[in-house]
Structures are given as C-alpha cells and as structure tokens.
Amino acid sequence: GAGVSQSPSNKVTEKGKDVELRCDPISGHTALYWYRQSLGQGLEFLIYFQGNSAPDKSGLPSDRFSAERTGGSVSTLTIQRTQQEDSAVYLCASSSRTSGSTDTQYFGPGTRLTVL
C-alpha cells in the first residue's frame, strides 16, 4: 500500500502570509504525528492525533500554529502570519496503534517551508 504522503514538497512564502501543509497517512492508521526539523532545534514533536482528536498539542511553538484532522485521515498543519524562524522541514508520521506498544511510526517525505 501507499506510504505517508505530504504536500506540497516545497513551499516558499513571504513573511506574514499563512500556509497550510497537508499530510495523508497510511490507510487505517489511527495515530498521526507532526514533527519539525530545523537546523537550530533538530527534530521536534509538534502535535499528536488519535482519530480526529489531538490529546497532545504540547509541541506547538505558538498560537500561530494549529492543526486539524478530518475523517480520521488527512491532517492539515496551518501556520498563520509566518515568521522566518518557521523555516524548516515539517514531517508527518502515522502509526497503527498508540500507547503501550512498539508500533512503528512511518514518516512522509516532509514539506520544506522557506519563509522569506
């Protein structure tokens, strides 16, 4: 079956604009994660979804960041009023189960966001 897909692959935007990043998880995977990879901060967790709810949003860096998931499938990460420090690769991962298991998180290819 298809793996995790993300779109767009690359996004260049101007400071102050809003952007939406999309993640399509592996079919049937109930858990979905967003991570951010930047030169200065390494790989950081942003948010976790179980189904359509987000029990862990602890990694979102500010209220300019939000995410939603619909139909237990596709997720959108939205960054409002983008800043240059938001430039990073945004990675999405999905897995079939959650707490208490070693289930593997499968990652997408990421979206490289550049804020000018």
Next chain:
Amino acid sequence: AQTVTQSQPEMSVQEAETVTLSCTYDTSESDYYLFWYKQPPSRQMILVIRQEAYKQQNATENRFSVNFQKAAKSFSLKISDSQLGDAAMYFCAYRSRTSYGKLTFGQGTILTVHP
C-alpha cells in the same frame, strides 16, 4: 523530561568496514522504547532498528545491531559490512511506554561511506 544525546555530529567509514554510532539518553522511567532512524538526502525517515527496554537481548536486523546498556542509558548502533547506501543522517529516538507515542530525537549523526 527525556533527553537524547548523540555526541558524534559526523562519522565516516570505508565500504565493507564496521562503524558504531553512539547514543545516550536520560530518563527516570524504567519501561520505554528506543529506535534508530535513517534519513537519506530524500528526507524520508526510515526505521532501522528498535529495542524494547524490558528486553535484555540486543536487537539485530541484518547488518544492523545495537548495544543496549540500560544501566548506563546507552544505545549504540553498529553497522557491519557498510555499504554506500548506508550513507545518511542517523537519529536515535526515545519513546516512553506510557506516552501517547511521541518520539524524542537526538541531534543526529551524519554517516559518510567511502568507496
């Protein structure tokens, strides 16, 4: 909070040789999972190997094996018979057994393989 440290920003190895990547972590938990992920230039993170903390036996996947020292909180990755395709960034990651599943990553080690 858990932390993961990879002290080797870069490593290099000759093709067919063996290399070991280091990882240490800090946690107060007794039950958790550890992972090594590989990230080639394509950016796609690929799971290399995983270890459950309650298992004393070191995990092995073909040419990849780990040396898990729970008391020392050390989790190194050994790559045997290195191949050109092994060149990538390698990340060590920790996951609590009781958490929702988020991974805490180290800073990564860039592995170069020389022909």
